[in-house]
Structure formats: C-alpha cells, structure tokens
C-alpha cells in the first residue's frame with residue numbers, strides 16, 4: 052500500500068490527512084457547510100493523486116456519508132472504509148450499553164489512548180466529549196455543548212447577552228458581558244473536566260492522565276489545574292491504529 056487518506060467528518064469541520072507509511076504528507080482542515088460534491092475541488096492538489104486506501108471516521112448522517120462515498124469513488128476509484136463503534140477492538144472494550152451508539156470519533160480517540168493505564172480523553176470540538184479508559188476498557192463519559200455552541204445558545208436564547216469576540220486569558224469574574232460570557236463558558240467546561248476526573252480518580256483509587264484534543268483544546272488547556280497533554284491529531288492516531296495501517300508498506 053502506498054498513499055492513504057484519512058478523513059474525520061466532525062459536526063462543523065472536515066479534516067483530512069494524506070499519509071504514506073504512517074507519515075503525514077499533507078493535511079487539510081475546513082468547515083463543511085458545503086455539499087459533499089464541493090469537498091473534492093476544495094482539497095489541495097496532492098490529495099487528488101492516486102490513493103490505495105481511504106479510511107473515514109464520520110459523525111454525520113447516512114445521506115452525507117453516502118454522498119461522500121459516491122464522490123470518493125468517482126475521484127479515486129476507491130470505496131472508503133468506515134470506522135465503526137463496536138463492542139471490542141483489539142482488546143479495547145466499549146463501555147456503552149449499545150456500543151454502536153458511541154460516537155465513532157470518541158471510540159477512535161479511546162483506541163488512540165488505550166495503552167495508557169488510566170486516562171481521560173477530552174475532545175473539545177462542536178461538542179465537548181469526555182471519555183474514560185482504564186485497563187483498555189472504556190468506562191463511559193459525558194457529552195456537553197462545546198464552546199461555540201454554548202456561545203450561540205446564549206446569544207440566541209437571550210435579548211441582552213451580546214458579547215463581542217473575547218479572549219479567555221484569565222478566569223477572574225468578568226466585568227463586562229464579553230468577559231462574563233467567554234469566561235463563564237470556559238470555567239464551566241474546565242470545571243466539568245476537573246470534576247469528572249476527580250470523581251473518576253476517587254472511584255478508581257488511582258491517578259488518571261488527561262489528554263485533550265479538538266479545535267478548542269487550546270482554550271481549555273491553560274485553565275486546567277490538572278496536568279495534561281494536548282494531542283491535536285489524536286483522531287488520526289486512532290484511525291491509523293483502527294485500520295492497522297500506521298506503518299504498513
């Protein structure tokens with residue numbers, strides 16, 4: 052196998068990686084309000100060369116996934132392979148009562164961190180997903196509205212909460228609407244992550260490492276009192292592991 056493309060269809064952005072022998076040759080990240088037919092023209096030229104394998108994690112609906120499968124086949128003459136949440140993968144166990152219902156992005160992230168003995172993985176995207184993995188078992192998690200979704204909910208649900216764009220360099224109580232809103236959202240997300248970890252550590256009776264990923268990870272990281280790693284491309288690590296082609300030839 053030579054060139055592979057991995058796609059991550061999230062709720063607001065699509066990411067793609069062109070890889071060879073596990074190494075990233077090119078990467079791509081755009082919002083995907085566009086129709087699937089418009090995605091291929093938007094890809095950088097090097098993505099349009101021949102590829103042998105296309106691996107996808109998508110949290111989109113079947114219509115969007117089918118539309119992508121059609122344009123992918125027309126472009127590369129390759130049928131995309133879809134990652135799916137399942138009960139068990141390579142000795143990693145899914146904690147959901149119905150494992151198929153765990154978002155595949157969460158499952159792939161769990162697979163990516165599953166070598167850590169006890170780990171919390173937080174995906175800071177459109178939604179914020181907090182998942183726990185201990186001894187290769189997914190122990191469940193939490194789903195919260197993400198930063199932008201919370202901001203939009205406040206603006207749409209009120210008459211007078213009209214923040215400007217804001218920075219959350221510090222989390223002292225805000226003295227303007229903009230500060231109060233941006234800091235409020237961050238303190239809520241940070242508080243949720245810290246409480247979830249502290250409760251999990253108590254229940255497990257051991258320390259839990261923390262990995263952050265996703266577009267908003269940089270907004271949360273500086274405010275967390277818990278030490279953590281930020282791994283922006285964690286989902287790619289998981290996808291390569293899932294499809295077993297991290298280092299294949």
Ligand SMILES: Nc1ncnc2c1ncn2[C@@H]1O[C@H](COP(=O)(O)OP(=O)(O)OP(=O)(O)O)[C@@H](O)[C@H]1O
Nearest residue numbers: 061062063064065156175176177178199265266267
């Ligand atoms: N390159 C970027 N430029 C600007 N904002 C970004 C960028 N990447 C991510 N973001 C921000 O991160 C958030 C989306 O994060 P991410 O891309 O991880 O989520 P996503 O693609 O919607 O995936 P998911 O649906 O799995 O959460 C958006 O709220 C956006 O504000």
Ligand SMILES: CC(C)(CO)[C@@H](O)C(=O)NCCC(=O)O
Nearest residue numbers: 110152153154156157178180194
């Ligand atoms: C929670 C999100 C939106 C995070 O991207 C995604 O994993 C998803 O759509 N999950 C499906 C529901 C679930 O995981 O229980």
